[in-house]
Each structure stands twice: as C-alpha cells, then as structure tokens.
Amino acid sequence: MLEFIAAVFFLIITPGPGVLSTAGVGSAFGYRPGLAYVGGLWVGNNLVALLVISGLAASALAVPWLRNVLTWGSTLYLLYLAAKIAFAGAKLAFIQSDSAPGFWNGLALQPINPKAYAVNTALFSGFAFMPESLATETIIKIILFNLIWVPIHLLWLWAGVRLRQLNLAPHRQRRINYAMALSMLMVVGLAVYAQM
Numbered sequence: 001m002l003e004f005i006a007a008v009f010f011l012i013i014t015p016g017p018g019v020l021s022t023a024g025v026g027s028a029f030g031y032r033p034g035l036a037y038v039g040g041l042w043v044g045n046n047l048v049a050l051l052v053i054s055g056l057a058a059s060a061l062a063v064p065w066l067r068n069v070l071t072w073g074s075t076l077y078l079l080y081l082a083a084k085i086a087f088a089g090a091k092l093a094f095i096q097s098d099s100a101p102g103f104w105n106g107l108a109l110q111p112i113n114p115k116a117y118a119v120n121t122a123l124f125s126g127f128a129f130m131p132e133s134l135a136t137e138t139i140i141k142i143i144l145f146n147l148i149w150v151p152i153h154l155l156w157l158w159a160g161v162r163l164r165q166l167n168l169a170p171h172r173q174r175r176i177n178y179a180m181a182l183s184m185l186m187v188v189g190l191a192v193y194a195q196m
Contacts, residue, residue: 004127004141008148011122015183016115018045019156025101026160033100034157040106041153042146045120048110049145052120053138061117074112079185 012019018041026034051057061067110116123145130137163176 001129001140001144004123004129005144005148007127008123008145009152011119012149012152016119017109017113018116019153020183021101021106021109022153022156023160023163026157027164028160029100030164031157031161033102034160036102037106038150038153038157040103040108041110042106042150043103044107044110044113045116045149046142046146047107048113048116049120049124049142052117053124057117057121070112071114074114077112 022034022038022041025037048057051060061070124138124141127141128137130140168176
C-alpha cells in the first residue's frame with residue numbers, strides 16, 4: 001500500500017495539464033474561481049478513474065479512429081495552452097482568459113487530459129495490495145487517491161495565487177512562462193509518443 005501512496009503522490013505532483021492549469025487559474029483569477037475549477041477537475045478525474053476501472057476507457061481507446069481523435073484533440077488543446085503560457089510576455093500568467101474558468105472548465109479538461117488516463121491506468125491496474133478482494137482494494141485506492149489528489153491540487157492553486165502576489169522582474173516572469181510552456185510541451189510529446 002505504501003508503494004501505491006508514493007506512486008499517487010509522485011504521479012500527481014508532477015506538472016501536467018491539471019496542476020498547471022490549476023496554478024494558472026490561481027495566478028490569473030485568485031482563490032474563489034480556482035476552487036471552483038479544482039472542483040471540476042476533481043469530478044472529472046473521478047469520472048476518468050471510473051472509466052478506467054470499468055474498462056470503458058480501454059474499450060474506447062481500442063478503436064483506432066476514436067483514439068486518434070482524442071489524442072489529437074487533446075494534443076491541440078495542450079499546444080494551445082502551452083502557446084498561451086509561452087507568449088504571455090512579461091505579464092506572469094499561465095493562461096489568459098477574459099472570464100475566470102470555473103467548475104465546468106475543470107470538468108471538461110479531464111476527459112481530454114492524457115495524463116489523467118495514464119495515471120489512473122497505472123494506479124488502478126498496478127500496485128495490488130489486496131489480491132483476495134479486488135473490490136475492497138479498488139475502494140481503498142479511490143479513497144487514498146482522493147486524499148492525496150485534493151491537497152496537491154490545492155497546493156498548486158496556492159502556488160498560483162502566491163505568484164500572482166509577487167512583483168517579479170519582467171525577465172523572470174518570462175522565464176517562468178517559458179518553463180511552464182516547456183512542461184506542457186513535454187506532456188504533449190509524451191502523449192504523442194505513447195500513441196506511436
């Protein structure tokens with residue numbers, strides 16, 4: 001079980017679309033919209049977990065044209081988000097928007113988030129610690145997963161809000177934007193590579 005907990009922590013805390021966009025919402029709009037956004041991400045992530053556990057995700061992704069549509073749709077969205085981050089200029093912002101993203105935006109991200117499927121598949125298909133009762137193990141995994149997922153996303157939201165409060169020099173702000181965009185491009189690259 002300790003291996004599962006460690007895997008959850010390290011798989012979730014690493015930059016991906018969910019945590020990067022959470023920090024972005026916090027940076028651009030503050031806590032209130034950020035909490036709504038994280039709520040949507042949480043519901044969406046649990047829906048992805050149920051799709052993975054039930055096998056529906058594997059069935060859908062086994063259809064080549066549907067897998068390609070989902071892969072390229074998510075890739076284009078992540079490239080768009082990376083470009084928004086990289087070209088934010090001297091203004092520190094991870095994402096640009098005229099209105100604050102909320103619950104539905106967070107919920108919409110998870111079904112196209114390749115990291116959500118990869119993480120859930122790795123966690124729920126591996127790290128067996130109760131082979132005599134798969135149902136009990138799955139329920140415990142869901143609880144542990146959420147007990148770790150929520151604080152990590154709240155930590156990323158806090159980091160985004162803190163960045164908003166800093167008055168950094170323009171060249172440092174650009175470097176942060178470039179680093180965040182590079183992280184998003186790495187996620188895109190891994191998603192495309194996994195489909196090859």
